[in-house]
Amino acid sequence: MSIYEHYHKDEHDFVDQVLDWKNQVATQYAYKLTDFLDPREQKILSDLIGKNDEIKVSFWGGASFVERKRAIIYPSYYEVSTSDFMCTSFKVNYATKFVSIEHRNVLGSLMSLGVKREKFGDVIIEEETVQFVIDTQISDYVKVNLNKIGKASVKLIEVDSEELAKGQEQWHEVTATVSSLRLDAILSEVYKLSRQKIVPLIKSGATKVNWKVIEQPSYECKENDLLSVRGFGRAKILEINGKTKKEKWRMMVGIKK
Structure with missing residues (x-):
């Protein structure tokens, strides 16, 4: 084999x-x-x-x-x-009273500097605290050149690993009702796309469940599964709350902010 x-x-x-x-x-x-x-x-x-x-x-x-x-x-x-x-951790110093920073803002600003995604690790956001981890070899370059994230003017301050916040993932929570726990049914509801559009995306390898590519539309999802569709972002099944009287599944889904 x-x-x-x-x-x-x-x-x-x-x-x-x-x-x-x-x-x-x-x-x-x-x-x-x-x-x-x-x-x-x-x-x-x-x-x-x-x-x-x-x-x-x-x-x-x-x-x-x-x-x-x-x-x-x-x-x-x-x-x-x-x-x-060779991991360097930074805290982002910015005017928290006047502007907010989201996960996607940090990703976009780093990548606009030419930093490839594999060169930095987690972006941690906990309330007004924004931190990220990056390859030490490019940390000086990023510290000098990253002076704006989204609409915020920023200054990077190096912190020890012990100062990293555990953070809670920021999800926009929505209630969903789906006909089944099949991957195509859930993705169709979460991303507001028709099954006719979702199924080809799944079969082409554009979707992942828990970081693994899944190409079967009939794949059955479960609570806490992390879902992603290339070009549409990430979502997570936070709760599955049983069936309605019409035999549909009720669930709470988090969409990545």
């Missing part, structure tokens, strides 16, 4: 990359530091390294509770420290 049978075709390039990293570490006896990885990529990496006595993997993204993390693949004799992960 081919190793690729366990992974979606869109993940095959990443599988090849992981196997190459693993081989590098085994032959060069030196650790390999990756860019920031999403939870699905972390899972693939962990699976492919496996319970290997000679090669290990550790993850860190500025704190243990963050979603996006960098990985270090290393020989078993090497002792990894958090400084090896």
Whole structure:
């Protein structure tokens, strides 16, 4: 059985990359530091390294509770420290009384500087506190050049990992009623698109459930599933509250702000 049978075709390039990293570490006896990885990529990496006595993997993204993390693949004799992960954390200083900053504002402003998504980790927003984690190698560049986020003039202040807020994800909560828990039914309701438009998106690999590409419109979703559609953002099934008298499912869905 081919190793690729366990992974979606869109993940095959990443599988090849992981196997190459693993081989590098085994032959060069030196650790390999990756860019920031999403939870699905972390899972693939962990699976492919496996319970290997000679090669290990550790993850860190500025704190243990963050979603996006960098990985270090290393020989078993090497002792990894958090400084090896080269993560720099910033707090955004801005006029909180006059303007607000949302997650998408931070993403857009960083990427407008030419910073690729894999070069920075979580964006943490808790009430008026805005923080993010970035590759140390480009932290000076970002600190000098990022002076505006959305409509806010900002100044970046470096903080220790202990100062990172755990934060609560900001979701715009909506009540939804769907005919079934099928992926196509839920996405159609959440994004206000017809089933005729949603189904081709699913079948083309444009949708993910819990970071994994799902191409089956009939896939049954459950509470706490994280959903995304390329170009439409992320949503999360916060609660499933049973059926109505007309046998439809009631649920609370969060849409990423």
